Amino acid sequence: MTPVExxxxxxxxxxxxxxxxxxxxxxxxxxxxxxxxxxxxxxxLEGRAAIAEFSRRTATGMRIDGFETVAVYETADPxxxxxxxxxxxxxxxxxxxxxxxxxxxVRIRDGQILLFRDYAGxxxxxxxxx
Amino acid sequence: xxxxxxxxxxxxxxxxxxxxxxxxxxxxxxxxxMPTAAPGAPGxxxxxxxxxEFCRRTMPGVRVDALEHVAVHETGDPxxxxxxxxxxxxxxxxxxxxxxxxxxxxxxxxxxxALFRTYVAPPTTQPAGETAS
Numbered sequence: 001m002t003p004v005e006x007x008x009x010x011x012x013x014x015x016x017x018x019x020x021x022x023x024x025x026x027x028x029x030x031x032x033x034x035x036x037x038x039x040x041x042x043x044x045l046e047g048r049a050a051i052a053e054f055s056r057r058t059a060t061g062m063r064i065d066g067f068e069t070v071a072v073y074e075t076a077d078p079x080x081x082x083x084x085x086x087x088x089x090x091x092x093x094x095x096x097x098x099x100x101x102x103x104x105x106v107r108i109r110d111g112q113i114l115l116f117r118d119y120a121g122x123x124x125x126x127x128x129x130x
Numbered sequence: 131x132x133x134x135x136x137x138x139x140x141x142x143x144x145x146x147x148x149x150x151x152x153x154x155x156x157x158x159x160x161x162x163x164m165p166t167a168a169p170g171a172p173g174x175x176x177x178x179x180x181x182x183e184f185c186r187r188t189m190p191g192v193r194v195d196a197l198e199h200v201a202v203h204e205t206g207d208p209x210x211x212x213x214x215x216x217x218x219x220x221x222x223x224x225x226x227x228x229x230x231x232x233x234x235x236x237x238x239x240x241x242x243x244a245l246f247r248t249y250v251a252p253p254t255t256q257p258a259g260e261t262a263s
Contacts, residue, residue, distance in 0.1 A: 035231035036166075036249075071235075073205040073212065082203060082212055084235065084247075086165075101165035103233055103249050105203070105214065117214075119233045119249045121166025 003081040003108040004072055010113075011067045011085075019059055023052035027112040034118050063090045065097075079107050079114075133211040133238035134202060140236075141197050144217075149189035153182040157242035166249050193220045195227070209244070211236045 001009060006025060013021040026032075032045040032054075045051050070084035087100040102120035106113060131139060136155060143151035156162075162175040162184070175184050200214040213234050220227045230250055237245035 073203070073207065073210060075206070075212075076204040080203065082205070084165075101249070103235070105201070105212075105233070119166075119214075119231065121168075121249065 001111045003074075003079070003106065006108050006111060006113060007072065007081065007083050007104075007106065011069075014064050015066060017059065017064070019055040020052065022055055023048050025113050026051055026116070027109070027114050030113050030115070032116045032118065034120070036119055036121065061092050062098075063092055065089055070101075077107075079109055081106050081108065131238075131241040133209060133236055134204065136238045136241065136243060137199075137202055137211055137213050137234075137236055141199065141215075144194045144197055147189065147194055149185040150182070152189070153178065153185045155243050156181050156246070157239065157244050160243050161245050163245065163247040164250065165247065191222055193222055195219055200231075207237075209237050209239055211238065 010022060010025055013019075013025070026048045028048050029046070030048055030051065032051055034041065034043055037043040042054065045054050065088045068086040068088070070086060072084075073082045075082060082103065082105050084103045085101070087098075087102065089098045089100070090096065091098065100120055102118055104119070105115070105117040107115040140152065140155060143155070156178050158178045159176070160178060160181060162181055164171065164173050167173045172184070175181050194217060196216075196218040198216040200216055202214075203212040205212060213236065214231075215233065216229065216231050218227065218229045232248055232250040234249075235245070235247040236243060
């Protein structure tokens with residue numbers, strides 16, 4: 001897969017709630033960095049196993065409805081692509097819709113994610129439930 | 131200036147706390163977008179006059195102490211450069227220092243910023259008087 005295809009596949013897997021598949025996009029020593037992680041959230045996850053465990057823990061209670069891809073940039077480094085996206089999700093318990101714009105810097109080698117650095121703000125409510 | 135030179139120039143005017151100099155990097159119809167702005171804060175400011183007014187109003191309350199370019203990415207679009215930054219700043223009213231990782235997408239045309247889209251995380255605050263390492 002090309003880097004852009006890997007990003008597309010990531011979105012499909014998350015929408016399909018295939019967390020094992022999502023973790024499997026990472027190299028065994030792949031890393032997620034969340035520079036904007038708030039208190040109580042890890043700023044860095046190292047290794048596919050930690051990524052899978054974190055994904056399982058955080059996915060409960062949230063349904064991902066879709067991603068809008070604002071822009072995807074190839075960079076001067078052929079391994080690095082940058083994507084601006086807007087995630088839309090629903091809180092299962094309340095039915096509230098969330099909108100979370102973010103931008104990701106991703107380093108991909110041999111079709112596997114080595115580094116996924118995600119800059120996100122606080123999700124905001126999209127509007128009334130439904 | 132090339133897009134990369136504009137990014138470096140932005141770093142210097144912010145370190146100088148030069149609000150007018152920062153606004154002056156924008157094109158007449160330049161746009162500033164803040165997709166992760168907190169509720170109540172503006173998410174989009176269009177036009178040099180509005181950007182100048184916004185900078186004049188918001189920048190004097192904050193002193194930029196350090197601005198590190200973690201990475202500057204040139205992209206497949208020659209007008210677009212993306213900068214990952216780590217900013218340490220102080221709120222002058224309280225003396226409170228904070229460190230904010232952020233990332234900006236610059237679209238630069240004819241040496242002026244046509245689009246500046248910044249994703250800023252909620253700052254990590256530190257007690258007054260402490261400095262970030």
